[in-house]
Amino acid sequence: MNRPLPPAGADADAALLAAYAAGDAQAAATLAARLLPRSLRLAARLLGDPAEAEDVAQEAMLRLWRAAPGWRADGGARVETWLHRVVVNLATDRLRRRGRTRPLEDAPDPIDPQPSAEAGLIAQGRAAALNAALGRLPERQRIAVVLRHLEALSNPEIAAILDTGVEAVESLLARARRALAADPALRHDIDPDSNPDKEG
Amino acid sequence: MIPEDDDLRRAEGALPAELAAAFAAARGARAAPEVPPALMARVLADAAAAQPRALPPAPEARKAPGGALAAIARALRPLAGLGGLSTAALAAGLWVGIAQPGAAPDVFALIGLGLEPELALLPDHGGLADFLDPEAGG
Numbered sequence: 001m002n003r004p005l006p007p008a009g010a011d012a013d014a015a016l017l018a019a020y021a022a023g024d025a026q027a028a029a030t031l032a033a034r035l036l037p038r039s040l041r042l043a044a045r046l047l048g049d050p051a052e053a054e055d056v057a058q059e060a061m062l063r064l065w066r067a068a069p070g071w072r073a074d075g076g077a078r079v080e081t082w083l084h085r086v087v088v089n090l091a092t093d094r095l096r097r098r099g100r101t102r103p104l105e106d107a108p109d110p111i112d113p114q115p116s117a118e119a120g121l122i123a124q125g126r127a128a129a130l131n132a133a134l135g136r137l138p139e140r141q142r143i144a145v146v147l148r149h150l151e152a153l154s155n156p157e158i159a160a161i162l163d164t165g166v167e168a169v170e171s172l173l174a175r176a177r178r179a180l181a182a183d184p185a186l187r188h189d190i191d192p193d194s195n196p197d198k199e200g
Numbered sequence: 201m202i203p204e205d206d207d208l209r210r211a212e213g214a215l216p217a218e219l220a221a222a223f224a225a226a227r228g229a230r231a232a233p234e235v236p237p238a239l240m241a242r243v244l245a246d247a248a249a250a251q252p253r254a255l256p257p258a259p260e261a262r263k264a265p266g267g268a269l270a271a272i273a274r275a276l277r278p279l280a281g282l283g284g285l286s287t288a289a290l291a292a293g294l295w296v297g298i299a300q301p302g303a304a305p306d307v308f309a310l311i312g313l314g315l316e317p318e319l320a321l322l323p324d325h326g327g328l329a330d331f332l333d334p335e336a337g338g
Contacts (some may be wrong), residue, residue, distance in 0.1 A: 021252055028247035036243055041233040054239050061243045065250035123225050130222040149223040152208055173211075181216050 013079035014071065021068040028065070035080060036061060038151075039087050045146050046091040048131070056094065060086040077160070084153070085161040088143055095139070133183035141176035148173055 013034065019027035039060055043053035063086050064079070071079075134142050140162065147158045148169075155173075159166045180186060212220040 020247070023251065023253065025248065025251065028251065029244060032240060032243050032247065036235050036240065037233050040235055040239070044233070054236065058239060058242055058246065062246045062250065065247045068250075069252050123228075126222045126225045130226055148208070149212070150226050152205065152227060154205060154207070177215060177219070181219050186219065186222065 017068050017071050042087050043091055056090045081157055081160050129186045133180050133186040137176055141172050144172040145176045
């Protein structure tokens, strides 16, 4: 059966989840096509390890399948926000287990675009510097920055994912931005002509 | 590109230009990540395994074959266990009645009466003895 793809959005995801719970096999494929790429990307950004990111994304999707029969469309939770929360929690657990022994800056980035050699080098340098600086942030600040500035989620969405208030998210982001702006590795990489020794 | 909202643009507009550029570059990277086919296959296999199945119709909703007698037989089927139980109970009782209590003590000897069990159990009541043995009574 060819299901017409509903427009993206919270209602469409909830409707697909309800269809899946009612036995529609195609609904699972449609939902996976919509939700899995972003979950995988978020996991990769948090973990810095493609294999671990795949495991986390798969586990998060499995929890979504299992939650489908009891999902309440009027419960207030968007499917994607719920899934992001699961991804963040699973990734955080893994990071704590491994004690951050593998910093983010070591993560490969196999699907970066390569517009040109020079631009590619600059982009790679920026990405490496940003990842290094992110890796030095406290855990919740780093997660908040990834969700806000890399995934472009809204502050209320981040608050729902982190199970906290919007003001707490704003506070996390403000502290993280100050720390990133002051990070010497990031400043050195982005402005190669500057002399860090002269900076106050 | 990952869509940006106005609030995000404003927030990054207030950042040092180099930091804002790094964020923008990071959003551009991995904007449309490819999902490895093997991962998608695993996820869909999980979905198939976890998907609730349509329940089979309830037994009473299915058409009962065999007509009225078969329905009565089905209704009495739970009593079949009781039939087996009564057979077992009868066999056990029969065994208790047949089995010889070979080691049973002589209770009259034990209490010192020295009576013969026959006499004690069937005392001489005259008429009854005559009835049983007319010659003795004659």
